[in-house]
Amino acid sequence: MGIDIHNLNLLAHGKDLGVSYERTIAIGRQALFIEDFELEQHRQLRRLPALSAAPASGPRYFEPLMKEWLAAGVADSVDASPYENAPLIHDMNLPWPAVSEARGRYDAVLDFGCLEHVFNFPTAWRNCVDLCKVGGHVFHSLPANNLSGHGFYQFSPELFFNLYQPKNGFELRGLWFAMKADRLHWWKVANPMDVKRRVNLCNSHEVYMMVLAKKLREPGELPAPQQSDYAQDEWLKAPASGPARTSGGSRKALVQQLVKLGLIDSVRAMRERLRVIRQSGLSLPAADYERVDVHQLIGAKG
Template sequence: MGIDIHNLNFLAHARDLGVSFERTLAIGRQAVFIEDWELEQHRQLRRLPPLNEPAAQAGQPRYFEPLMQQWLGARVADSVDASPYENARLIHDMNLPWPRDGACGAERGAYDAVLDFGCLEHVFNFPVAWRNCVDLCRVGGHVFHALPANNLSGHGFYQFSPELFFNLYQPAHGFELRGLYFALKPDRLHWWRVANPLEVKRRVNLCNSHEVYMLVLARKLRETATLPAPQQSDYAQDEWVHGPSASAAAAAAPGRRRAVVQALVKLRAIDAVRAARERLRVWRTSGLDLPAPDYQRVDVHTLIGKP
Protein backbone atom coordinates (compact mmCIF):
# COMPACT_ATOMS: atom_id res chain seq x y z
CA MET A 1 0.00 0.00 0.00
CA GLY A 2 1.38 3.39 -0.85
CA ILE A 3 1.20 6.76 -2.54
CA ASP A 4 2.85 7.03 -5.95
CA ILE A 5 2.91 10.07 -8.22
CA HIS A 6 -0.50 9.24 -9.72
CA ASN A 7 -2.06 9.04 -6.25
CA LEU A 8 -0.40 12.29 -5.16
CA ASN A 9 -1.73 14.06 -8.24
CA PHE A 10 -5.16 12.58 -7.58
CA LEU A 11 -5.12 13.93 -4.03
CA ALA A 12 -4.12 17.36 -5.39
CA HIS A 13 -6.98 17.26 -7.91
CA ALA A 14 -9.41 16.38 -5.12
CA ARG A 15 -8.07 19.29 -3.07
CA ASP A 16 -8.89 21.59 -6.00
CA LEU A 17 -12.43 20.18 -6.01
CA GLY A 18 -12.82 21.27 -2.39
CA VAL A 19 -12.27 17.89 -0.72
CA SER A 20 -11.34 18.17 2.94
CA PHE A 21 -8.51 16.06 4.34
CA GLU A 22 -8.78 17.40 7.89
CA ARG A 23 -9.37 13.91 9.26
CA THR A 24 -7.89 11.32 6.90
CA LEU A 25 -7.84 7.55 7.27
CA ALA A 26 -5.68 5.28 5.11
CA ILE A 27 -6.54 1.62 4.63
CA GLY A 28 -3.09 0.28 5.38
CA ARG A 29 -0.43 2.73 6.52
CA GLN A 30 0.64 4.39 3.31
CA ALA A 31 4.30 4.47 2.34
CA VAL A 32 5.46 7.12 -0.16
CA PHE A 33 6.79 5.64 -3.40
CA ILE A 34 7.75 8.86 -5.17
CA GLU A 35 11.20 9.86 -6.36
CA ASP A 36 12.67 13.03 -4.87
CA TRP A 37 12.69 14.77 -8.25
CA GLU A 38 8.99 13.93 -8.73
CA LEU A 39 8.14 15.35 -5.32
CA GLU A 40 10.08 18.52 -6.11
CA GLN A 41 8.39 18.90 -9.49
CA HIS A 42 4.99 18.48 -7.84
CA ARG A 43 5.90 20.97 -5.13
CA GLN A 44 6.88 23.62 -7.68
CA LEU A 45 3.82 22.95 -9.85
CA ARG A 46 1.52 23.38 -6.84
CA ARG A 47 3.61 26.18 -5.22
CA LEU A 48 3.89 24.25 -1.97
CA PRO A 49 6.39 24.75 0.88
CA PRO A 50 9.31 22.33 1.18
CA LEU A 51 8.24 19.04 2.73
CA ASN A 52 9.67 18.56 6.22
CA GLU A 53 10.00 14.83 6.88
CA PRO A 54 11.68 12.99 9.76
CA ALA A 55 15.01 11.45 8.89
CA ALA A 56 14.58 7.86 7.72
CA GLN A 57 17.16 5.13 7.96
CA ALA A 58 18.43 3.67 4.71
CA GLY A 59 16.04 1.07 3.38
CA GLN A 60 13.20 2.19 5.64
CA PRO A 61 9.95 3.46 4.07
CA ARG A 62 8.80 7.06 4.14
CA TYR A 63 5.25 7.32 5.40
CA PHE A 64 2.39 9.53 4.34
CA GLU A 65 1.62 11.57 7.43
CA PRO A 66 3.97 14.56 6.76
CA LEU A 67 2.75 14.85 3.18
CA MET A 68 -0.92 14.75 4.21
CA GLN A 69 -0.43 17.25 7.02
CA GLN A 70 1.84 19.77 5.32
CA TRP A 71 0.56 19.73 1.73
CA LEU A 72 -3.10 18.68 2.07
CA GLY A 73 -4.11 20.21 5.40
CA ALA A 74 -4.72 17.03 7.39
CA ARG A 75 -4.98 17.54 11.14
CA VAL A 76 -5.34 13.80 11.68
CA ALA A 77 -3.71 11.15 9.44
CA ASP A 78 -4.73 7.74 10.78
CA SER A 79 -4.33 4.28 9.30
CA VAL A 80 -5.88 0.86 9.85
CA ASP A 81 -4.32 -2.54 9.25
CA ALA A 82 -4.91 -6.15 10.20
CA SER A 83 -1.41 -6.27 11.68
CA PRO A 84 0.60 -3.83 13.82
CA TYR A 85 3.78 -4.41 11.79
CA GLU A 86 3.69 -0.91 10.23
CA ASN A 87 2.40 0.80 13.37
CA ALA A 88 -1.10 1.59 12.14
CA ARG A 89 -3.09 3.26 14.93
CA LEU A 90 -6.19 1.11 14.35
CA ILE A 91 -5.95 -2.68 14.13
CA HIS A 92 -8.79 -4.43 12.31
CA ASP A 93 -9.12 -7.14 9.65
CA MET A 94 -11.06 -5.54 6.80
CA ASN A 95 -12.57 -8.93 5.92
CA LEU A 96 -14.77 -8.41 8.99
CA PRO A 97 -17.50 -5.80 9.48
CA TRP A 98 -16.33 -2.68 11.31
CA PRO A 99 -17.08 -2.93 15.05
CA ARG A 100 -19.78 -0.77 16.56
CA ASP A 101 -18.20 -0.70 20.01
CA GLY A 102 -14.79 -0.04 21.49
CA ALA A 103 -11.98 2.14 20.15
CA CYS A 104 -12.60 1.14 16.55
CA GLY A 105 -16.37 1.59 16.86
CA ALA A 106 -15.86 5.22 17.86
CA GLU A 107 -14.30 5.95 14.45
CA ARG A 108 -17.45 5.19 12.44
CA GLY A 109 -18.35 8.22 10.34
CA ALA A 110 -15.39 10.15 11.73
CA TYR A 111 -13.25 10.78 8.63
CA ASP A 112 -13.38 13.43 5.92
CA ALA A 113 -11.31 11.29 3.54
CA VAL A 114 -10.81 7.52 3.42
CA LEU A 115 -7.90 6.40 1.21
CA ASP A 116 -7.93 2.93 -0.32
CA PHE A 117 -4.67 3.14 -2.25
CA GLY A 118 -3.73 -0.41 -3.20
CA CYS A 119 -5.48 -2.24 -0.38
CA LEU A 120 -8.86 -3.76 -1.25
CA GLU A 121 -7.47 -5.95 -4.05
CA HIS A 122 -5.68 -7.84 -1.25
CA VAL A 123 -8.82 -8.35 0.89
CA PHE A 124 -10.80 -11.48 0.01
CA ASN A 125 -14.14 -10.22 1.34
CA PHE A 126 -14.33 -7.15 -0.87
CA PRO A 127 -18.02 -6.25 -0.20
CA VAL A 128 -17.39 -6.10 3.56
CA ALA A 129 -14.11 -4.18 3.14
CA TRP A 130 -15.76 -1.67 0.79
CA ARG A 131 -18.64 -1.19 3.22
CA ASN A 132 -16.15 -0.55 6.03
CA CYS A 133 -14.60 2.26 3.96
CA VAL A 134 -18.03 3.80 3.43
CA ASP A 135 -19.01 3.48 7.10
CA LEU A 136 -15.78 5.14 8.25
CA CYS A 137 -16.42 8.16 6.01
CA ARG A 138 -18.60 10.96 7.34
CA VAL A 139 -21.58 12.29 5.40
CA GLY A 140 -20.16 14.88 3.02
CA GLY A 141 -16.74 13.21 3.11
CA HIS A 142 -14.98 11.35 0.31
CA VAL A 143 -13.78 7.82 -0.41
CA PHE A 144 -10.74 7.35 -2.67
CA HIS A 145 -9.69 4.20 -4.50
CA ALA A 146 -6.53 3.49 -6.49
CA LEU A 147 -6.78 -0.14 -7.55
CA PRO A 148 -5.47 -2.47 -10.29
CA ALA A 149 -7.65 -2.55 -13.39
CA ASN A 150 -5.68 -4.32 -16.15
CA ASN A 151 -2.52 -6.39 -16.75
CA LEU A 152 -1.88 -6.91 -13.03
CA SER A 153 -3.09 -10.47 -12.65
CA GLY A 154 -1.35 -12.06 -9.69
CA HIS A 155 -0.81 -8.79 -7.83
CA GLY A 156 -3.71 -9.45 -5.46
CA PHE A 157 -6.95 -11.39 -5.33
CA TYR A 158 -8.67 -9.05 -7.77
CA GLN A 159 -8.47 -6.63 -10.65
CA PHE A 160 -11.40 -4.20 -10.85
CA SER A 161 -13.72 -3.01 -13.59
CA PRO A 162 -14.99 0.58 -13.70
CA GLU A 163 -18.45 -0.97 -14.04
CA LEU A 164 -18.28 -1.91 -10.35
CA PHE A 165 -17.72 1.62 -9.07
CA PHE A 166 -20.11 3.28 -11.52
CA ASN A 167 -22.67 0.88 -10.09
CA LEU A 168 -21.78 1.24 -6.40
CA TYR A 169 -21.46 5.03 -6.31
CA GLN A 170 -24.92 6.05 -7.52
CA PRO A 171 -27.12 8.82 -6.07
CA ALA A 172 -29.78 6.18 -5.42
CA HIS A 173 -27.30 4.49 -3.09
CA GLY A 174 -26.34 7.73 -1.34
CA PHE A 175 -23.20 8.70 -3.26
CA GLU A 176 -21.92 11.11 -5.88
CA LEU A 177 -19.19 9.78 -8.17
CA ARG A 178 -16.89 12.76 -8.78
CA GLY A 179 -14.24 11.13 -10.93
CA LEU A 180 -13.18 7.81 -12.42
CA TYR A 181 -9.94 7.62 -14.37
CA PHE A 182 -7.51 5.06 -15.70
CA ALA A 183 -3.80 5.71 -15.16
CA LEU A 184 -1.16 3.80 -17.11
CA LYS A 185 1.86 3.09 -14.95
CA PRO A 186 4.48 4.18 -17.54
CA ASP A 187 2.70 7.46 -18.35
CA ARG A 188 2.86 9.81 -15.37
CA LEU A 189 1.60 12.83 -17.34
CA HIS A 190 -1.85 11.62 -18.43
CA TRP A 191 -4.99 9.97 -17.15
CA TRP A 192 -7.94 8.63 -19.11
CA ARG A 193 -11.49 9.63 -18.13
CA VAL A 194 -13.65 6.50 -18.41
CA ALA A 195 -17.15 6.59 -19.92
CA ASN A 196 -20.04 5.32 -17.81
CA PRO A 197 -21.40 2.10 -19.39
CA LEU A 198 -24.92 3.00 -18.23
CA GLU A 199 -24.75 6.31 -20.11
CA VAL A 200 -23.16 5.06 -23.34
CA LYS A 201 -25.42 1.96 -23.31
CA ARG A 202 -22.62 -0.54 -23.92
CA ARG A 203 -19.79 -2.26 -22.15
CA VAL A 204 -16.60 -0.22 -21.85
CA ASN A 205 -13.88 -2.81 -22.43
CA LEU A 206 -10.10 -2.46 -22.45
CA CYS A 207 -7.45 -4.69 -23.99
CA ASN A 208 -3.96 -3.18 -23.85
CA SER A 209 -0.34 -3.99 -23.04
CA HIS A 210 0.42 -1.87 -19.97
CA GLU A 211 -0.38 -1.99 -16.27
CA VAL A 212 -3.50 0.11 -15.65
CA TYR A 213 -4.68 1.52 -12.33
CA MET A 214 -8.14 2.89 -11.67
CA LEU A 215 -8.56 6.14 -9.71
CA VAL A 216 -12.00 6.66 -8.12
CA LEU A 217 -13.34 9.60 -6.10
CA ALA A 218 -16.81 9.44 -4.52
CA ARG A 219 -18.64 11.71 -2.07
CA LYS A 220 -20.91 10.22 0.59
CA LEU A 221 -24.24 12.04 0.50
CA ARG A 222 -26.05 10.27 3.32
CA GLU A 223 -25.90 7.28 5.61
CA THR A 224 -27.22 4.17 3.90
CA ALA A 225 -28.68 0.91 5.16
CA THR A 226 -28.08 -2.41 3.43
CA LEU A 227 -27.53 -1.84 -0.28
CA PRO A 228 -28.76 -4.13 -3.07
CA ALA A 229 -26.14 -6.30 -4.75
CA PRO A 230 -24.79 -4.55 -7.87
CA GLN A 231 -26.25 -5.63 -11.21
CA GLN A 232 -24.11 -5.01 -14.28
CA SER A 233 -25.57 -2.06 -16.16
CA ASP A 234 -26.45 -3.81 -19.43
CA TYR A 235 -28.22 -6.56 -17.45
CA ALA A 236 -30.18 -3.92 -15.58
CA GLN A 237 -31.54 -2.31 -18.73
CA ASP A 238 -35.28 -2.56 -19.31
CA GLU A 239 -34.92 -4.61 -22.49
CA TRP A 240 -32.82 -7.24 -20.68
CA VAL A 241 -35.37 -7.53 -17.90
CA HIS A 242 -38.44 -7.60 -20.16
CA GLY A 243 -37.25 -8.92 -23.50
CA PRO A 244 -34.54 -9.02 -26.17
CA SER A 245 -33.02 -5.71 -27.19
CA ALA A 246 -32.95 -4.33 -30.69
CA SER A 247 -29.15 -4.51 -30.68
CA ALA A 248 -29.23 -8.19 -29.76
CA ALA A 249 -31.75 -8.90 -32.50
CA ALA A 250 -29.60 -7.05 -34.99
CA ALA A 251 -26.54 -9.03 -33.96
CA ALA A 252 -28.44 -12.26 -34.46
CA ALA A 253 -29.63 -11.28 -37.94
CA PRO A 254 -27.62 -12.64 -40.91
CA GLY A 255 -25.31 -10.11 -42.55
CA ARG A 256 -22.07 -9.68 -44.46
CA ARG A 257 -19.90 -10.39 -41.41
CA ARG A 258 -21.82 -13.58 -40.64
CA ALA A 259 -21.42 -14.74 -44.23
CA VAL A 260 -17.67 -14.11 -44.13
CA VAL A 261 -17.33 -16.10 -40.89
CA GLN A 262 -19.30 -19.00 -42.36
CA ALA A 263 -17.09 -18.99 -45.46
CA LEU A 264 -13.92 -19.04 -43.35
CA VAL A 265 -15.30 -21.96 -41.33
CA LYS A 266 -15.92 -23.93 -44.54
CA LEU A 267 -12.36 -23.20 -45.66
CA ARG A 268 -11.03 -24.27 -42.23
CA ALA A 269 -9.30 -20.89 -42.01
CA ILE A 270 -11.23 -19.33 -39.15
CA ASP A 271 -8.62 -20.21 -36.46
CA ALA A 272 -5.76 -18.73 -38.48
CA VAL A 273 -7.72 -15.51 -39.08
CA ARG A 274 -8.60 -15.20 -35.41
CA ALA A 275 -4.95 -15.72 -34.41
CA ALA A 276 -3.86 -13.01 -36.86
CA ARG A 277 -6.54 -10.68 -35.48
CA GLU A 278 -5.25 -11.21 -31.92
CA ARG A 279 -1.65 -10.50 -32.97
CA LEU A 280 -2.81 -7.31 -34.70
CA ARG A 281 -4.76 -6.28 -31.58
CA VAL A 282 -1.68 -6.75 -29.38
CA TRP A 283 0.42 -4.68 -31.77
CA ARG A 284 -2.15 -1.88 -31.91
CA THR A 285 -2.60 -1.77 -28.13
CA SER A 286 1.09 -1.80 -27.19
CA GLY A 287 1.21 2.03 -27.10
CA LEU A 288 0.01 4.39 -24.38
CA ASP A 289 -3.23 5.52 -26.04
CA LEU A 290 -6.62 4.13 -25.02
CA PRO A 291 -9.47 3.95 -27.52
CA ALA A 292 -11.84 6.89 -27.91
CA PRO A 293 -14.66 7.67 -27.26
CA ASP A 294 -14.82 5.41 -24.20
CA TYR A 295 -11.56 6.88 -22.87
CA GLN A 296 -10.72 10.58 -23.01
CA ARG A 297 -7.15 11.65 -22.31
CA VAL A 298 -6.54 14.20 -19.54
CA ASP A 299 -3.32 16.19 -19.17
CA VAL A 300 -2.55 15.83 -15.46
CA HIS A 301 -0.31 18.88 -15.07
CA THR A 302 -2.92 21.07 -16.75
CA LEU A 303 -5.58 19.62 -14.45
CA ILE A 304 -3.70 20.24 -11.19
CA GLY A 305 -1.47 23.16 -12.16
CA LYS A 306 -2.18 26.51 -10.49
CA PRO A 307 -1.65 29.97 -12.06
Protein backbone atom coordinates (compact mmCIF):
# COMPACT_ATOMS: atom_id res chain seq x y z
CA MET A 1 0.00 0.00 0.00
CA GLY A 2 1.47 3.31 -1.00
CA ILE A 3 1.56 6.39 -3.16
CA ASP A 4 3.26 6.10 -6.55
CA ILE A 5 3.62 8.85 -9.15
CA HIS A 6 0.15 8.18 -10.61
CA ASN A 7 -1.45 8.47 -7.16
CA LEU A 8 0.47 11.67 -6.45
CA ASN A 9 -0.72 13.13 -9.74
CA LEU A 10 -4.28 12.10 -8.88
CA LEU A 11 -4.03 13.93 -5.56
CA ALA A 12 -2.73 17.00 -7.39
CA HIS A 13 -5.61 16.82 -9.89
CA GLY A 14 -8.02 16.53 -6.98
CA LYS A 15 -6.59 19.69 -5.46
CA ASP A 16 -7.10 21.50 -8.77
CA LEU A 17 -10.74 20.36 -8.69
CA GLY A 18 -11.18 21.88 -5.23
CA VAL A 19 -10.77 18.77 -3.06
CA SER A 20 -9.94 19.58 0.55
CA TYR A 21 -7.28 17.49 2.29
CA GLU A 22 -7.64 19.29 5.64
CA ARG A 23 -8.56 16.03 7.35
CA THR A 24 -7.23 13.06 5.36
CA ILE A 25 -7.22 9.36 6.22
CA ALA A 26 -5.44 6.61 4.31
CA ILE A 27 -6.58 3.00 4.29
CA GLY A 28 -3.27 1.49 5.35
CA ARG A 29 -0.43 3.81 6.29
CA GLN A 30 0.84 4.94 2.92
CA ALA A 31 4.53 4.72 2.08
CA LEU A 32 5.95 6.67 -0.88
CA PHE A 33 6.94 4.53 -3.86
CA ILE A 34 8.18 7.44 -5.93
CA GLU A 35 11.67 7.89 -7.32
CA ASP A 36 13.54 11.02 -6.24
CA PHE A 37 13.62 12.34 -9.82
CA GLU A 38 9.84 11.89 -10.07
CA LEU A 39 9.28 13.83 -6.86
CA GLU A 40 11.54 16.62 -8.08
CA GLN A 41 9.86 16.72 -11.48
CA HIS A 42 6.44 16.89 -9.78
CA ARG A 43 7.66 19.62 -7.42
CA GLN A 44 8.85 21.76 -10.33
CA LEU A 45 5.75 21.08 -12.40
CA ARG A 46 3.50 22.18 -9.53
CA ARG A 47 5.88 24.94 -8.29
CA LEU A 48 6.00 23.47 -4.81
CA PRO A 49 8.50 23.97 -1.97
CA ALA A 50 11.07 21.30 -1.19
CA LEU A 51 9.80 18.55 1.09
CA SER A 52 11.26 17.94 4.53
CA ALA A 53 14.33 15.72 4.44
CA ALA A 54 13.52 12.02 4.11
CA PRO A 55 14.63 9.68 6.92
CA ALA A 56 18.09 8.22 6.47
CA SER A 57 16.72 4.68 6.52
CA GLY A 58 13.38 2.90 6.43
CA PRO A 59 10.24 3.73 4.44
CA ARG A 60 9.15 7.26 3.62
CA TYR A 61 5.55 7.76 4.70
CA PHE A 62 2.91 10.04 3.27
CA GLU A 63 2.29 12.48 6.13
CA PRO A 64 4.92 15.15 5.21
CA LEU A 65 3.82 15.15 1.58
CA MET A 66 0.15 15.55 2.52
CA LYS A 67 0.86 18.38 4.94
CA GLU A 68 3.51 20.31 3.00
CA TRP A 69 2.21 19.94 -0.57
CA LEU A 70 -1.54 19.40 -0.13
CA ALA A 71 -2.28 21.50 2.97
CA ALA A 72 -3.50 18.62 5.14
CA GLY A 73 -3.89 19.54 8.78
CA VAL A 74 -4.46 15.91 9.80
CA ALA A 75 -3.07 12.86 7.98
CA ASP A 76 -4.40 9.75 9.73
CA SER A 77 -4.31 6.12 8.62
CA VAL A 78 -6.05 2.91 9.59
CA ASP A 79 -4.66 -0.61 9.42
CA ALA A 80 -5.56 -4.08 10.61
CA SER A 81 -2.42 -4.26 12.75
CA PRO A 82 -0.04 -1.78 14.40
CA TYR A 83 3.06 -2.96 12.50
CA GLU A 84 3.38 0.34 10.56
CA ASN A 85 2.25 2.51 13.48
CA ALA A 86 -1.10 3.54 11.98
CA PRO A 87 -2.97 5.62 14.59
CA LEU A 88 -6.26 3.74 14.01
CA ILE A 89 -6.52 -0.06 14.15
CA HIS A 90 -9.47 -1.75 12.45
CA ASP A 91 -10.01 -4.81 10.26
CA MET A 92 -11.70 -3.48 7.12
CA ASN A 93 -13.52 -6.80 6.71
CA LEU A 94 -15.72 -5.61 9.60
CA PRO A 95 -18.17 -2.69 9.62
CA TRP A 96 -16.86 0.51 11.14
CA PRO A 97 -18.20 0.86 14.70
CA ALA A 98 -21.32 3.00 14.73
CA VAL A 99 -20.13 4.94 17.79
CA SER A 100 -16.67 5.71 16.42
CA GLU A 101 -15.68 9.39 16.31
CA ALA A 102 -13.93 8.72 12.99
CA ARG A 103 -17.20 8.23 11.08
CA GLY A 104 -17.95 11.17 8.81
CA ARG A 105 -14.87 13.01 10.01
CA TYR A 106 -12.58 13.15 6.96
CA ASP A 107 -12.46 15.43 3.93
CA ALA A 108 -10.46 12.88 1.90
CA VAL A 109 -10.27 9.09 2.16
CA LEU A 110 -7.38 7.46 0.27
CA ASP A 111 -7.66 3.84 -0.81
CA PHE A 112 -4.40 3.46 -2.69
CA GLY A 113 -3.89 -0.29 -3.04
CA CYS A 114 -5.83 -1.59 -0.06
CA LEU A 115 -9.29 -2.90 -0.92
CA GLU A 116 -8.01 -5.56 -3.33
CA HIS A 117 -6.45 -7.22 -0.25
CA VAL A 118 -9.68 -7.23 1.79
CA PHE A 119 -11.90 -10.27 1.27
CA ASN A 120 -15.13 -8.56 2.31
CA PHE A 121 -14.99 -5.82 -0.32
CA PRO A 122 -18.56 -4.45 0.10
CA THR A 123 -17.96 -3.83 3.81
CA ALA A 124 -14.51 -2.35 3.20
CA TRP A 125 -15.87 -0.01 0.53
CA ARG A 126 -18.70 1.07 2.81
CA ASN A 127 -16.17 1.79 5.56
CA CYS A 128 -14.38 4.18 3.19
CA VAL A 129 -17.66 5.94 2.46
CA ASP A 130 -18.62 6.11 6.14
CA LEU A 131 -15.27 7.68 7.09
CA CYS A 132 -15.83 10.45 4.53
CA LYS A 133 -17.83 13.51 5.50
CA VAL A 134 -20.62 14.86 3.30
CA GLY A 135 -18.92 17.08 0.73
CA GLY A 136 -15.68 15.13 1.06
CA HIS A 137 -14.01 12.85 -1.47
CA VAL A 138 -13.04 9.19 -1.76
CA PHE A 139 -10.01 8.17 -3.84
CA HIS A 140 -9.28 4.67 -5.13
CA SER A 141 -6.26 3.28 -6.97
CA LEU A 142 -6.78 -0.44 -7.53
CA PRO A 143 -5.65 -3.24 -9.88
CA ALA A 144 -7.64 -3.48 -13.09
CA ASN A 145 -5.75 -5.75 -15.50
CA ASN A 146 -2.74 -8.10 -15.70
CA LEU A 147 -2.24 -8.10 -11.93
CA SER A 148 -3.72 -11.50 -11.13
CA GLY A 149 -2.22 -12.77 -7.89
CA HIS A 150 -1.48 -9.31 -6.49
CA GLY A 151 -4.49 -9.46 -4.19
CA PHE A 152 -7.87 -11.13 -3.91
CA TYR A 153 -9.37 -9.02 -6.68
CA GLN A 154 -8.93 -7.02 -9.85
CA PHE A 155 -11.66 -4.43 -10.42
CA SER A 156 -13.83 -3.40 -13.35
CA PRO A 157 -14.74 0.26 -13.96
CA GLU A 158 -18.34 -0.95 -14.21
CA LEU A 159 -18.35 -1.47 -10.43
CA PHE A 160 -17.46 2.11 -9.56
CA PHE A 161 -19.57 3.68 -12.31
CA ASN A 162 -22.42 1.75 -10.71
CA LEU A 163 -21.62 2.53 -7.06
CA TYR A 164 -20.86 6.23 -7.42
CA GLN A 165 -24.17 7.44 -8.86
CA PRO A 166 -26.23 10.45 -7.76
CA LYS A 167 -29.11 8.18 -6.76
CA ASN A 168 -26.72 6.56 -4.24
CA GLY A 169 -25.55 9.93 -2.92
CA PHE A 170 -22.34 10.43 -4.91
CA GLU A 171 -20.83 12.39 -7.79
CA LEU A 172 -18.23 10.48 -9.79
CA ARG A 173 -15.67 13.13 -10.70
CA GLY A 174 -13.33 10.95 -12.72
CA LEU A 175 -12.34 7.38 -13.56
CA TRP A 176 -9.11 6.62 -15.37
CA PHE A 177 -6.80 3.75 -16.23
CA ALA A 178 -3.07 4.18 -15.67
CA MET A 179 -0.39 1.83 -16.92
CA LYS A 180 2.64 1.17 -14.79
CA ALA A 181 4.83 1.36 -17.89
CA ASP A 182 3.64 4.87 -18.82
CA ARG A 183 3.84 7.48 -16.09
CA LEU A 184 3.00 10.38 -18.42
CA HIS A 185 -0.52 9.42 -19.47
CA TRP A 186 -3.88 8.28 -18.13
CA TRP A 187 -6.83 6.91 -20.05
CA LYS A 188 -10.29 8.30 -19.30
CA VAL A 189 -12.71 5.36 -19.34
CA ALA A 190 -16.12 5.60 -21.00
CA ASN A 191 -19.12 4.90 -18.80
CA PRO A 192 -20.93 1.74 -20.01
CA MET A 193 -24.23 3.34 -19.03
CA ASP A 194 -23.54 6.21 -21.44
CA VAL A 195 -22.26 4.23 -24.43
CA LYS A 196 -24.89 1.49 -23.92
CA ARG A 197 -22.45 -1.40 -24.17
CA ARG A 198 -19.76 -3.11 -22.18
CA VAL A 199 -16.38 -1.37 -22.02
CA ASN A 200 -13.78 -4.14 -22.03
CA LEU A 201 -9.99 -4.23 -21.87
CA CYS A 202 -7.54 -6.86 -23.03
CA ASN A 203 -3.91 -5.75 -23.17
CA SER A 204 -0.38 -6.73 -22.18
CA HIS A 205 0.46 -4.22 -19.43
CA GLU A 206 -0.24 -3.83 -15.74
CA VAL A 207 -3.19 -1.47 -15.48
CA TYR A 208 -4.42 0.37 -12.41
CA MET A 209 -7.81 2.03 -12.10
CA MET A 210 -8.03 5.42 -10.41
CA VAL A 211 -11.33 6.77 -9.13
CA LEU A 212 -12.34 10.10 -7.60
CA ALA A 213 -15.84 10.46 -6.12
CA LYS A 214 -17.57 13.14 -4.05
CA LYS A 215 -19.97 12.24 -1.25
CA LEU A 216 -23.11 14.34 -1.68
CA ARG A 217 -25.15 12.95 1.22
CA GLU A 218 -25.26 10.03 3.61
CA PRO A 219 -26.26 7.13 1.35
CA GLY A 220 -28.16 5.01 3.86
CA GLU A 221 -28.66 1.35 3.01
CA LEU A 222 -27.86 0.63 -0.64
CA PRO A 223 -29.23 -2.19 -2.79
CA ALA A 224 -26.76 -4.60 -4.35
CA PRO A 225 -25.63 -3.12 -7.67
CA GLN A 226 -26.63 -4.72 -10.95
CA GLN A 227 -24.35 -4.60 -13.98
CA SER A 228 -25.66 -1.86 -16.23
CA ASP A 229 -26.63 -3.93 -19.27
CA TYR A 230 -28.67 -6.23 -17.01
CA ALA A 231 -30.24 -3.39 -15.05
CA GLN A 232 -31.51 -1.27 -17.96
CA ASP A 233 -34.61 -2.78 -19.56
CA GLU A 234 -34.16 -0.87 -22.82
CA TRP A 235 -30.73 -2.41 -23.25
CA LEU A 236 -32.22 -5.86 -23.28
CA LYS A 237 -33.79 -5.19 -26.66
CA ALA A 238 -30.37 -5.44 -28.38
CA PRO A 239 -27.13 -7.37 -27.76
CA ALA A 240 -25.02 -5.81 -24.99
CA SER A 241 -21.82 -5.82 -27.02
CA GLY A 242 -23.09 -3.87 -30.01
CA PRO A 243 -24.85 -4.49 -33.31
CA ALA A 244 -25.65 -8.07 -34.15
CA ARG A 245 -23.23 -9.70 -36.55
CA THR A 246 -24.48 -11.82 -39.39
CA SER A 247 -22.29 -14.70 -40.35
CA GLY A 248 -21.71 -14.48 -44.09
CA GLY A 249 -21.86 -17.58 -46.23
CA SER A 250 -18.32 -17.09 -47.56
CA ARG A 251 -16.83 -16.93 -44.07
CA LYS A 252 -18.72 -20.02 -43.01
CA ALA A 253 -17.54 -21.88 -46.11
CA LEU A 254 -13.93 -20.86 -45.40
CA VAL A 255 -14.12 -22.13 -41.83
CA GLN A 256 -15.58 -25.43 -43.00
CA GLN A 257 -12.79 -25.82 -45.56
CA LEU A 258 -10.11 -25.13 -42.92
CA VAL A 259 -11.71 -27.75 -40.69
CA LYS A 260 -11.58 -30.31 -43.51
CA LEU A 261 -7.91 -29.54 -44.12
CA GLY A 262 -7.08 -29.81 -40.40
CA LEU A 263 -5.85 -26.19 -40.33
CA ILE A 264 -8.48 -24.48 -38.19
CA ASP A 265 -6.53 -24.76 -34.92
CA SER A 266 -3.36 -23.38 -36.54
CA VAL A 267 -5.26 -20.44 -38.00
CA ARG A 268 -6.89 -19.67 -34.65
CA ALA A 269 -3.52 -19.85 -32.89
CA MET A 270 -2.03 -17.41 -35.42
CA ARG A 271 -4.98 -15.05 -34.93
CA GLU A 272 -4.38 -15.12 -31.17
CA ARG A 273 -0.66 -14.36 -31.62
CA LEU A 274 -1.49 -11.40 -33.85
CA ARG A 275 -4.00 -10.14 -31.31
CA VAL A 276 -1.36 -10.24 -28.55
CA ILE A 277 1.12 -8.33 -30.72
CA ARG A 278 -1.51 -5.73 -31.59
CA GLN A 279 -2.39 -5.20 -27.92
CA SER A 280 1.17 -5.07 -26.58
CA GLY A 281 1.50 -1.31 -27.08
CA LEU A 282 0.75 1.48 -24.63
CA SER A 283 -2.39 2.71 -26.41
CA LEU A 284 -5.92 1.73 -25.42
CA PRO A 285 -8.68 1.58 -28.01
CA ALA A 286 -10.83 4.58 -28.84
CA ALA A 287 -13.61 5.49 -28.30
CA ASP A 288 -13.85 3.62 -25.02
CA TYR A 289 -10.59 5.15 -23.79
CA GLU A 290 -9.43 8.74 -24.18
CA ARG A 291 -5.74 9.50 -23.57
CA VAL A 292 -4.92 12.25 -21.07
CA ASP A 293 -1.56 14.05 -20.93
CA VAL A 294 -0.98 14.10 -17.17
CA HIS A 295 1.60 16.91 -17.08
CA GLN A 296 -0.70 19.11 -19.13
CA LEU A 297 -3.59 18.25 -16.80
CA ILE A 298 -1.83 19.07 -13.52
CA GLY A 299 0.83 21.58 -14.58
CA ALA A 300 0.88 24.89 -12.73
CA LYS A 301 -1.29 27.45 -14.49
CA GLY A 302 -0.21 31.01 -15.19
